[in-house]
Amino acid sequence: xxxxxxxxxxxxxxxxxxxxxSRDIREQLNINEGDVLDVRIxxxxxxxxxMKLVPSDQASFWSETSQNDMLEAKSDLDxxxxxxxxxxxxxxxxxxx
Numbered sequence: 001x002x003x004x005x006x007x008x009x010x011x012x013x014x015x016x017x018x019x020x021x022s023r024d025i026r027e028q029l030n031i032n033e034g035d036v037l038d039v040r041i042x043x044x045x046x047x048x049x050x051m052k053l054v055p056s057d058q059a060s061f062w063s064e065t066s067q068n069d070m071l072e073a074k075s076d077l078d079x080x081x082x083x084x085x086x087x088x089x090x091x092x093x094x095x096x097x
Contacts (some may be wrong), residue, residue, distance in 0.1 A: 009025065035052075038050075
């Protein structure tokens with residue numbers, strides 16, 4: 001479970017409408033130079049959320065379905081709910097059952 005610390009920070013809009021995120025916030029959220037932030041308005045508030053980009057050839061791995069499948073597989077491994085096959089034929093016969 002993620003622990004969320006709620007603090008308030010006052011920042012000023014600088015020249016060219018730039019804002020700076022304080023070091024403690026950057027460290028807490030692991031935000032570094034070059035990272036991408038999603039900025040949106042919700043209920044008249046500005047929400048800034050750190051994003052980690054995924055290469056397109058890995059996007060399917062990070063889908064909710066794939067992640068749930070990986071968690072299920074890890075649970076099966078941890079509980080010993082696995083089978084071993086010595087040949088491809090054994091494997092194919094095993095998945096038909």
